[in-house]
Amino acid sequence: MKIAILGAGVIGVTSAYYLAKAGHQVTVLDRQAGPALETSFANAGEVSPGYSSPWAAPGIPLKALKWMFMKHAPLVVRPTADIATWRWMLAMLRNCTSARYVVNKGRMVRLAEYSRDCLMALRDETGIDYDQRMQGTLQLFRTQEQLDSIGKDIEVLRADGVPFEVLDASGCITHEPGLGHVREKIAGGLLLPHDETGDCFKFTNALAKLCEAMGVTFRFNVDIRRLRTEGQRVVAVETPEGDITADTFVAALGSYTPHLLNPLGLDLPVYPVKGYSITVPIVDESKAPVSTVMDETYKVAITRLGDRIRVGGMAEIAGFALDLPPARRATLEMSVEDLFGGAGDQKQATFWTGLRPMTPDGTPVIGATRYGNLYLNAGHGTLGWTMSCGSGRVLADLVSGARPEIETSDLAISRYAA
CATH class of the missing domain: 3.50.50.60 (FAD/NAD(P)-binding domain)
Structure with a gap:
């Protein structure tokens, strides 16, 4: 055909x-x-089936209100009169219930786990190289409240047979030694050992x-x-x-x-939710991440790609705008420097934005x-x-x-x- x-x-x-x-x-x-x-082109670099979760989740509307007053907010909404924007946002809010979250996350994990298996088979068949690493994703919680709220995610992971480990601060540092100097900032973490990383481009x-x-x-x-x-x-x-x-x-x-x-x-119902990344050359291997760390507070992923660190995240509802506000770069730099200070040369970092095609569910x-x-x-x-x-x-x-x-x-x- x-x-x-x-x-x-x-x-x-x-x-x-x-x-x-x-x-x-x-x-x-x-x-x-x-x-x-x-x-x-320059996404966060994660291949993270276990971290496949809908943005529409219980508690997100309240969190969104709190984020409006944060300097380094993971979600930014630019005022707009575009009907498509408001229609999509309302549809997303309708999915912020516990029942819909379980359904949506379950089917996302199903597809993502299958996709990881397909990627593994493709890699074995072709020998394709893309700065890949198979050392998991660490979802890092800075507060006990964040750590205590992972129950629903764990239920879905168990139901789908996705391996995971709940770690204390010491366990997080054992997995990512570069975090050793910020022990006091870590409440714990959720490790998804079967996740991978790689350069999508x-x-x-x-x-x-x-x-x-x-x-x-x-x-x-x-x-x-x-x-x-x-x-x-x-x-x-x-x-x-x-x-x-x-x-x-x-x-x-x-x-x-x-x-x-x-x-x-x-x-x-697909809407362009804007995301950002910086790509930072590594200057101190001992301080750099080994794989991917998801900074839960700022929704920022910090990923090792060969001799570079890719820092990506945030969600900005701004239509099809492709500008690069310095404030968004500052959030990415703050997250990686706060956790892996001195690992990369920020002066040599490149700044990028892309439009993520998101459905409301x-x-x-x-x-x-x-x-x-x-x-x-x-x-x-x-x-x-x-x-x-x-x-x-x-x-x-x-x-x-x-x-x-x-x-x-x-x-x-x-x-x-x-």
Whole structure:
């Protein structure tokens, strides 16, 4: 089957790999000059199935009010009159119940765990290299209140068979020796030993090369204008270079996917939640993190990537703005310096922002639409890197008419119909 994938981020490229592996003729289109040059470019670097949690959680509305008065707030809301922004925020608030949190987290962990297994298999099959480490994620709690509130997360982890360890301050330091000089700031931690780290940009580009060797065609610098339909089928992608036809189309454009779908009458509740990162060269190995530390207070992930530290996080609701406010950089620098002071050279750090395509329930949208040959793979939020391989494999199975290895009925856009 001839398949056109729209988007060459980590989701589009993993989709291309698994579809090509299934025997399809695949073309990938993207407006950028190469793979992974937008949201996949400099994300936090975590492959963290166990940390797969929806932002919509019990207590978040109250926390959001408190964060408004914090200097280094993990959530920032810029005032806007945009109806889409308020509609998405209200939908997210509706998911901030205990019952919905358990459902949403459960399906996110299911997909993320499967994705980790797919990544491991892909790595074994191809030998792909991307500064990967397999030493887990440490969720670090600075207060006893934070440590005492992890009960619901632990219930979900147990239910899904995800290994974990609850650590005291000494246990956190044993796992991450660079924290030794800040023992007094640590109440405890939750260690997810099966989580991994890696450079998403390096991975996506390396996988794209493997895809090309399998016969996948990449067409970059192509502006995707719209999908042309006849009845309940898509017949072409309209571009300045002319129409591109295929038997099946896959929309994997991250935060921009709704723009493509709205003219077709498909309402995809994906919103661009802005995130930031700095990438810091390591100057003192003994003070640097070994793997990933999630600073729970500021929702900042501090990740070791080879000879660099990637510090990423925060959520800013600001539409499609791509500016780089110094205050956001200050939060990232504060978190890493407070925990791993002197490990990196902040003067040489690079500052970046990306738009995370988030659904109000946290779970991505993967699967068929009411158009018979149009599939979606979008809305992964902060977990696109974590869920990429599993999402690509599931998508390829669905397109190929094969039965996926995990339950997927609750991943499709149809779950919003009610």
